[in-house]
Amino acid sequence: GNSVTQMEGPVTLSEEAFLTINCTYTATGYPSLFWYVQYPGEGLQLLLKATKADDKGSNKGFEATYRKETTSFHLEKGSVQVSDSAVYFCALSVTGGFKTIFGAGTRLFVKA
């Protein structure tokens, strides 16, 4: 079946630190991969996406590369800000499928 596994949180970093949130997946077929972000008290927002192997999604300084050989889609940012404090969800959707499979979410705290 299809599944997403992401690192457990919370992750606590100081401002300007490097961020990595690991995400691995299992999928039948050729999935599209996504990262969503949920700020406190809000719904989820699409942060970035990649639709095929070796694609790199990027937005707001965040990046993730679709690695088919390691079935991974790790989220990275070179220098985090306090405003990046949120919950981050990795997700996949299989072409022709109706459902998006979400990981459990990783809470990030960034200290000033």
Next chain:
Amino acid sequence: EAGVTQSPTHLIKTRGQQATLRCSPISGHTSVYWYQQALGLGLQFLLWYDEGEERNRGNFPPRFSGRQFPNYSSELNVNALELEDSALYLCASRGPNNEQFFGPGTRLTVL
């Protein structure tokens, strides 16, 4: 382009009552998804509507139901409310690359 909208923002009910939550998708999107997010936990898939029909439901009892209207807006109904139904209910519509666009959610509190 207007995003996904949900109403009400907050809803307070007592045990045994019924709750109705509403969602309007992005214009042109025909698929609407409902999720439950209990405090501190991940998303649980509730229901999927497309072209006015219920296409799939998650592992929730029948007292969770809904419908989709001809204009693709949707309604989620929760009957016989229980304390554990307290959660953030999120609605999303689906874009052309299967990305999901979420509304701000309805916070349901059952007392």
